Amino acid sequence: MFAAGTLALFILLTVGHTWPLASAPASWSRNDAADTVLHEWILAWVPHQLLNHPFHLFDANIFYPERYTLAYSDPLIIQSIMGAPLLWAGASPVLVYNIVLMLGFALTGWATCLVVARWTGSRLAGIMSGTLVAFNAFTLTRLTQIQDEHLEFFPLVLVALDRLLAKPRVRRALELAGSYLLQALTGHYLLVFTAISIVAATLARPREWLGARAPTFLLNAALAAAISIAVLAPVLLPYYYVSRDQGLTRSLQETNIFSAHLITYLSAAGTLHFNLWSRPFFRGDALFPGVTAFALAGVAVATGVAIKDQRARMVLVLGIVAAVFSFGPAFPPYRWLYTVFPLMTGIRGAVRLGQLVLIAIGILAGFGLAAIQRRVPRRWETALVAVLLLAVNIEAWRAPIGYTRYRGIPPIYDALGEVGPRAVLVWLPFRPPQEAFVNAPFMLVSTRWWHPMLNGYSGFRPASYDRHYESLKGFPDETSINYLQTLGVTHVLIDSRNMRRQQLNQLSQFRALTFWKTDGNLQIYLLAN
Numbered sequence: 001m002f003a004a005g006t007l008a009l010f011i012l013l014t015v016g017h018t019w020p021l022a023s024a025p026a027s028w029s030r031n032d033a034a035d036t037v038l039h040e041w042i043l044a045w046v047p048h049q050l051l052n053h054p055f056h057l058f059d060a061n062i063f064y065p066e067r068y069t070l071a072y073s074d075p076l077i078i079q080s081i082m083g084a085p086l087l088w089a090g091a092s093p094v095l096v097y098n099i100v101l102m103l104g105f106a107l108t109g110w111a112t113c114l115v116v117a118r119w120t121g122s123r124l125a126g127i128m129s130g131t132l133v134a135f136n137a138f139t140l141t142r143l144t145q146i147q148d149e150h151l152e153f154f155p156l157v158l159v160a161l162d163r164l165l166a167k168p169r170v171r172r173a174l175e176l177a178g179s180y181l182l183q184a185l186t187g188h189y190l191l192v193f194t195a196i197s198i199v200a201a202t203l204a205r206p207r208e209w210l211g212a213r214a215p216t217f218l219l220n221a222a223l224a225a226a227i228s229i230a231v232l233a234p235v236l237l238p239y240y241y242v243s244r245d246q247g248l249t250r251s252l253q254e255t256n257i258f259s260a261h262l263i264t265y266l267s268a269a270g271t272l273h274f275n276l277w278s279r280p281f282f283r284g285d286a287l288f289p290g291v292t293a294f295a296l297a298g299v300a301v302a303t304g305v306a307i308k309d310q311r312a313r314m315v316l317v318l319g320i321v322a323a324v325f326s327f328g329p330a331f332p333p334y335r336w337l338y339t340v341f342p343l344m345t346g347i348r349g350a351v352r353l354g355q356l357v358l359i360a361i362g363i364l365a366g367f368g369l370a371a372i373q374r375r376v377p378r379r380w381e382t383a384l385v386a387v388l389l390l391a392v393n394i395e396a397w398r399a400p401i402g403y404t405r406y407r408g409i410p411p412i413y414d415a416l417g418e419v420g421p422r423a424v425l426v427w428l429p430f431r432p433p434q435e436a437f438v439n440a441p442f443m444l445v446s447t448r449w450w451h452p453m454l455n456g457y458s459g460f461r462p463a464s465y466d467r468h469y470e471s472l473k474g475f476p477d478e479t480s481i482n483y484l485q486t487l488g489v490t491h492v493l494i495d496s497r498n499m500r501r502q503q504l505n506q507l508s509q510f511r512a513l514t515f516w517k518t519d520g521n522l523q524i525y526l527l528a529n
C-alpha cells in the first residue's frame with residue numbers, strides 16, 4: 001500500500017513541478033533548445049533501429065557519410081526502451097520525450113523514497129528524501145537533458161552495494177552489476193559518475209572489505225565489474241572508435257570551463273530563492289540544495305548518524321567526493337583521474353557531479369528527519385513533517401515553466417517517404433560549424449523516414465561537417481553541386497527563407513537539379529548523379 005501510495009504522490013509532484021507540461025504533453029515542449037530536439041531524435045532512433053538493424057544501432061542517419069554518429073551523444077538506451085511502446089504505437093517523438101521525462105522525475109523520487117524508508121525505518125523520511133532527490137535546483141533546470149532526470153536506479157545501486165558489503169555473495173554481485181548497468185545505460189555521465197560513487201562508497205566502509213573478508217569481497221566485486229564491462233562493451237566500443245578516428249575527446253581546458261565554482265553551490269533556481277537573492281549571480285548551473293535540505297542533512301551529521309550508520313556514512317563520503325571533483329581540473333586529483341580513467345575524457349561538464357552532491361544531501365536529509373522524529377513527541381510528528389515537506393517543495397518550485405508549442409512536422413515531408421531507401425538528403429543553406437544546432441529541427445523531421453543526411457547536431461561534430469560547410473558555401477555553383485554528387489546526395493532541400501533571392505533564381509540554371517515539390521518555403525530538388 002505504501003509503495004502504491006508514494007508512487008501516486010510522486011506522479012502528482014511531477015505534474016506540479018513541471019506544470020503545465022502534463023496538461024498537453026503532445027504539444028508543449030522545450031524545443032526552443034536544440035538539446036531537447038536532439039534527445040527527442042535519439043528516443044525515436046533507438047527503438048526504430050532496434051527493430052530494423054540492431055547491430056547498426058550507432059550508425060545513425062546524421063552527419064552522412066560518417067559511421068557511429070549516435071556515439072556523438074548519449075544513446076539513452078533505458079529512456080528509449082521506456083518510450084518505445086508509445087513510439088511504436090504512433091506517438092510523436094515530442095510526446096514520447098515528455099512522458100519519459102516526467103516518468104524520470106516520478107521514478108527517481110519513488111525509488112529513493114522506498115530505499116530511505118527501508119534504511120531509516122521512517123516512511124516520512126523516505127518521502128522527504130525522494131522529494132529532495134527528484135525535485136531540486138539541478139533537475140528542475142535540466143528539462144532539456146533527459147538523462148539527468150533518470151536517477152531511479154542510483155538508490156538501487158546503493159542498496160546492492162550495501163548488501164554486497166554486508167555479505168559478499170555471487171548473487172549480490174549480480175544485483176550490483178544489474179543495478180549499475182541500468183543506471184549506466186541512462187547516459188554516459190551517469191555511467192562514469194555512478195562508477196566513481198561505488199568506489200567512494202566502498203572506501204567509506206573499510207571494515208567490511210579489509211582483512212580476512214578482503215578476498216571474498218574483492219572477488220565478488222571483480223565479478224560485478226567484469227559483468228558490467230562485458231555488457232557495456234558493445235555500447236562503449238563505438239565511443240572508442242569515434243574517439244580514435246575523429247579525436248572526439250574533451251580536453252581538461254574545456255572541462256575547466258564547465259566545472260563548478262563556489263557560487264554554483266549558492267545558486268538557486270527555485271522561484272522563491274531566485275527572486276529573493278540568487279538572481280544577480282545565477283549563471284545557468286544551480287546546485288543550492290535548499291535551506292531545509294541542508295538543515296536536515298546537518299542534523300544527520302550533528303547527531304552522528306551520518307558517521308555511525310554505515311549506509312549514511314557511504315552516502316556522506318560519496319557526496320564529499322562528488323563535491324570536490326565537481327570543481328574539475330581546479331581540484332588537482334581530477335587531473336589524475338582524467339589520466340587513469342579513460343571514460344573521463346568524454347566528460348565536459350564536471351559541474352554535473354554536483355547532482356550527486358544533491359542526491360547525498362537529499363538522502364542524508366531523510367536520515368536527519370528520522371533522527372528528529374525519534375526526539376519529538378508523537379503528537380507533533382505529523383505536523384512537523386508536513387511543514388518540512390511543504391518547505392522543500394516551496395524552495396524548489398519553479399512552475400509554471402515556460403514551454404513552446406509544438407505543431408507537428410509539416411506535411412510536405414511526407415513526400416520523402418516515397419523516395420526509396422537509397423535517398424541521401426542535404427538541407428541548404430548548410431550552417432557553419434558554430435551554428436550546427438540549427439540542424440536539430442531537421443533531425444526531428446527525419447524521424448518520419450530516417451533517410452541519411454549530411455546535416456546533424458550532437459555533442460560532438462565530425463571533421464567532415466566542416467568540409468561540407470566549406471564546399472557548400474558557394475551553393476548553387478558547379479563546385480558545390482559536383483561535391484554533393486560525389487557524396488551521393490539525391491535530394492536537396494532548400495529553406496528559401498534563409499537563402500538570397502539571387503541564389504534561388506540561379507537554381508534553374510543547373511541541369512543536375514530538378515524541381516520536385518514546395519510548400520511555399522521549403523523547396524525540394526532532385527539531384528542527378
